[in-house]
Amino acid sequence: MMMNLSTSISTPKLVTTISQMRVETSVTRRAGVKIGLVPTMGALHEGHLSLVRASKAECGLTVVSIFVNPTQFGPNEDFAKYPRTLDNDLKLLASCGADVAFAPEASEMYRPDRGATVDVGEVAEPLEGAFRPGHFRGVGTVVLKLFNIVQPDVAFFGQKDFQQVQVVRRMAADLNVPVDVRICPIVREPDGLAMSSRNRYLSPAARCRALVLSKSLKRAGELVQQGQRNAAVILAEMRSVIETAEDARIDYIALVDPETFRPVETVAGPTLAALAVKIENTRLIDNCLL
Numbered sequence: 001m002m003m004n005l006s007t008s009i010s011t012p013k014l015v016t017t018i019s020q021m022r023v024e025t026s027v028t029r030r031a032g033v034k035i036g037l038v039p040t041m042g043a044l045h046e047g048h049l050s051l052v053r054a055s056k057a058e059c060g061l062t063v064v065s066i067f068v069n070p071t072q073f074g075p076n077e078d079f080a081k082y083p084r085t086l087d088n089d090l091k092l093l094a095s096c097g098a099d100v101a102f103a104p105e106a107s108e109m110y111r112p113d114r115g116a117t118v119d120v121g122e123v124a125e126p127l128e129g130a131f132r133p134g135h136f137r138g139v140g141t142v143v144l145k146l147f148n149i150v151q152p153d154v155a156f157f158g159q160k161d162f163q164q165v166q167v168v169r170r171m172a173a174d175l176n177v178p179v180d181v182r183i184c185p186i187v188r189e190p191d192g193l194a195m196s197s198r199n200r201y202l203s204p205a206a207r208c209r210a211l212v213l214s215k216s217l218k219r220a221g222e223l224v225q226q227g228q229r230n231a232a233v234i235l236a237e238m239r240s241v242i243e244t245a246e247d248a249r250i251d252y253i254a255l256v257d258p259e260t261f262r263p264v265e266t267v268a269g270p271t272l273a274a275l276a277v278k279i280e281n282t283r284l285i286d287n288c289l290l
């Protein structure tokens with residue numbers, strides 16, 4: 001019988017139950033094939049696809065999870081309106097050759113009487129942790145669940161959510177989860193805006209004002225290149241760039257140690273410049289390593 005190979009290779013298999021997901025990966029694992037996992041909340045864009053390509057380059061089987069995780073959203077956040085675009089996501093995944101899309105319902109992932117959660121400790125406290133109480137408990141818990149369900153050899157995360165990667169790394173190291181956690185570069189629009197599923201909330205005018213985030217990080221990089229080491233001076237410059245957008249509301253602008261997330265006073269070693277700013281009520285984050 002003739003097989004249409006191009007279709008069978010490029011269309012990801014849609015899996016919605018944990019038991020079926022375990023079957024998919026256990027067969028592959030027994031065959032000695034390396035398994036890569038790309039956890040996402042869907043509404044996929046080039047940033048997500050770059051992680052899929054990184055997994056494809058390294059692993060024989062690439063699983064992409066698509067799950068808008070309720071436990072990482074605060075009560076006043078955008079869980080209900082978060083974009084859900086499964087059909088389009090599957091097309092995009094087909095275009096880059098993902099093997100399995102794991103898209104469970106919340107009722108499949110969470111038992112009604114659940115109690116256990118993951119508490120990651122100090123790296124989860126400042127910045128995103130301070131402005132989104134409980135966020136990293138939700139992230140740590142769902143990522144550990146995904147690691148236990150898929151049992152990947154390697155998991156791929158974006159630098160866009162730098163603190164999230166460090167939270168996941170700590171969780172995996174401290175709880176002895178045998179997964180290599182890889183961090184992939186931030187994918188940006190040609191004008192510098194970091195790609196994000198939330199960018200689609202922005203009106204065209206707000207989309208323009210949102211460029212202050214990447215501009216402010218660029219300015220920080222320039223200052224450091226020119227020899228500026230005083231964190232207070234760099235932060236003040238970053239703030240003044242952000243404030244050129246009249247409706248910008250700053251959650252934080254920070255220069256921190258990229259391992260501990262403690263603030264630095266002097267840029268002496270590797271330093272993470274990170275910010276979270278609301279533009280037109282849409283909360284955007286961005287960062288760069290100085």
Ligand code: AMP
Pocket residue numbers: 039040041042046047048050051156157158159160161184185186187188194195196197
């Ligand atoms: P999300 O769907 O927002 O939970 O993101 C899923 C994964 O994609 C996370 O590891 C993010 O850091 C990563 N990601 C999101 N946006 C980008 C981007 N612009 N560049 C690289 N990775 C990204």
